Amino acid sequence: MSAQKAPTNEMQRLTFWERIYLPEIARGMGLTFKQMFKPTFTRQYPEERWEPEGSYRGRPVLVMEEDGERCVACGLCSRVCPALAIEVRAGETTKEKERFPELFEINMLRCIYCGFCEEVCPEEAIVMSKDYELVFSSQAEGVFGKDKLLVPVAQLQERLEFLRQYR
Amino acid sequence: MEWTKLLIWVAKGAILVNAMLVSAAYMVLAERKIAAWMQNRVGPNRVGPWGLFQSFADVIKLNLKEDIVPAAAHYQFHALAPIIAIGVAITLYAVIPFGDYVIIGGHTIQLGMAPNMNIALLVILAMTSVAVYGITLAGWSSNSKYSLLGGLRSAAQMISYELSMGLSVVGVLMLSSSLNLSTIIRSQADLQWNLFYQPIGFLLFFISSLAELNRAPFDLPEAEPELVGGYHTEYTGMKFGTLYLAEYANILSASALMTALFLGGWDVPFLPKLLGLQPGSIELALLQVGSFLTKSFALVFVVIWVRWSLPRFRYDQLMTLGWKILLPIAMANIALTGIGILLFKH
Numbered sequence: 001m002s003a004q005k006a007p008t009n010e011m012q013r014l015t016f017w018e019r020i021y022l023p024e025i026a027r028g029m030g031l032t033f034k035q036m037f038k039p040t041f042t043r044q045y046p047e048e049r050w051e052p053e054g055s056y057r058g059r060p061v062l063v064m065e066e067d068g069e070r071c072v073a074c075g076l077c078s079r080v081c082p083a084l085a086i087e088v089r090a091g092e093t094t095k096e097k098e099r100f101p102e103l104f105e106i107n108m109l110r111c112i113y114c115g116f117c118e119e120v121c122p123e124e125a126i127v128m129s130k131d132y133e134l135v136f137s138s139q140a141e142g143v144f145g146k147d148k149l150l151v152p153v154a155q156l157q158e159r160l161e162f163l164r165q166y167r
Numbered sequence: 168m169e170w171t172k173l174l175i176w177v178a179k180g181a182i183l184v185n186a187m188l189v190s191a192a193y194m195v196l197a198e199r200k201i202a203a204w205m206q207n208r209v210g211p212n213r214v215g216p217w218g219l220f221q222s223f224a225d226v227i228k229l230n231l232k233e234d235i236v237p238a239a240a241h242y243q244f245h246a247l248a249p250i251i252a253i254g255v256a257i258t259l260y261a262v263i264p265f266g267d268y269v270i271i272g273g274h275t276i277q278l279g280m281a282p283n284m285n286i287a288l289l290v291i292l293a294m295t296s297v298a299v300y301g302i303t304l305a306g307w308s309s310n311s312k313y314s315l316l317g318g319l320r321s322a323a324q325m326i327s328y329e330l331s332m333g334l335s336v337v338g339v340l341m342l343s344s345s346l347n348l349s350t351i352i353r354s355q356a357d358l359q360w361n362l363f364y365q366p367i368g369f370l371l372f373f374i375s376s377l378a379e380l381n382r383a384p385f386d387l388p389e390a391e392p393e394l395v396g397g398y399h400t401e402y403t404g405m406k407f408g409t410l411y412l413a414e415y416a417n418i419l420s421a422s423a424l425m426t427a428l429f430l431g432g433w434d435v436p437f438l439p440k441l442l443g444l445q446p447g448s449i450e451l452a453l454l455q456v457g458s459f460l461t462k463s464f465a466l467v468f469v470v471i472w473v474r475w476s477l478p479r480f481r482y483d484q485l486m487t488l489g490w491k492i493l494l495p496i497a498m499a500n501i502a503l504t505g506i507g508i509l510l511f512k513h
């Protein structure tokens with residue numbers, strides 16, 4: 001066999017030390033041993049929770065001022081919702097805004113967190129919150145009414161400021 | 168007098184079996200922790216500080232699980248297989264000397280159940296052969312194709328590697344001219360470890376025992392992507408737990424055997440002379456047992472380390488390695504040892 005002949009299989013291509021594998025095995029094991037002392041990036045979830053930024057789209061909520069919700073029940077959010085998750089029924093009120101939602105329901109089983117409702121809202125009345133922990137034990141529980149949707153405006157400042165940058 | 172002797176025997180046996188089972192359970196935890204560290208993960212850390220009670224949680228969980236036996240399985244054999252597996256694993260510990268002897272209240276107590284058995288090594292080789300029955304029976308009696316394939320693979324692998332395993336020990340036997348583990352350990356006193364005289368033998372023995380233990384890179388009997396789970400696919404609850412514990416108990420006994428044969432066993436170099444410890448004193452016995460266990464668990468770590476570093480062999484590669492490479496090297500090692508003994512010992 002001449003030395004110039006191109007190697008035809010793996011056994012010919014490898015050098016003697018590569019063929020007996022032992023140095024390569026030692027190298028591989030050295031690598032895994034080094035990995036043992038590298039830091040881990042695991043978040044210990046229930047104790048260490050992730051705090052999202054203002055740009056995060058969590059579950060949609062209604063903004064609540066001191067005298068009640070901002071929402072004027074125009075129904076735009078319900079109209080734009082691609083998943084048909086929002087249901088609004090308007091009612092009359094003696095306040096300046098004249099209309100208010102008698103019933104405002106978001107079906108969280110249908111919501112896709114697209115943020116269209118927030119984008120289309122003329123009153124900044126519905127915004128995406130930072131809440132990402134949603135658990136229900138039945139389908140009925142997944143339909144959030146006004147009791148769950150109304151959130152004081154103080155808690156939503158970060159998101160409102162973020163939205164204003166792009167208005 | 169006879170009663171105290173009996174009591175000592177029973178106490179030794181109880182300590183040995185319990186210590187063995189608890190350390191096997193903790194090796195499962197060690198395996199998971201080390202695997203996690205090598206993969207930059209955290210590993211089990213929920214039960215107790217640093218997850219130290221995870222093993223107990225696992226055992227309790229396994230005991231509470233429903234025991235499901237396939238309708239077409241041979242019930243008796245299905246139940247017998249884990250018993251054989253754990254029985255063999257426990258029996259192996261009987262002949263391993265964990266230390267020399269200790270004198271308490273006039274009684275000379277050997278540290279080990281039968282450390283001076285003059286055919287100890289043969290017993291170990293015989294029992295590892297019997298261990299195949301547990302696994303093959305588990306695979307066959309489940310009446311499932313995956314279990315059967317796992318069991319068959321295991322049988323073929325264990326029989327193939329038993330040869331090179333047995334032959335790799337021959338070098339050690341020639342050096343110490345004894346099958347008695349205590350004598351072999353004594354012949355390695357003062358750092359005259361067989362590891363330095365039999366490096367090839369040690370490597371061969373280590374590789375073959377990995378294959379005997381069905382550990383990666385030779386874990387074909389449990390190759391998950393091919394066989395679902397291997398010979399224990401159809402096992403649930405504590406029967407599965409028993410097979411699993413037996414596997415880990417075997418890792419520890421193989422490590423202990425390697426310690427005894429190649430790493431000087433309970434030999435502690437220099438220190439006893441430096442401290443002026445008398446043979447038979449409790450301090451020396453503790454030192455010896457500590458030394459033995461440290462070496463054994465270091466080897467257990469290496470076994471775990473190998474598993475998380477190397478990929479699995481293909482079946483034909485496994486057989487090629489066993490028959491065409493390890494077996495000739497083992498024979499050559501015997502010849503070399505013989506020449507060495509002729510040249511240097513006479």
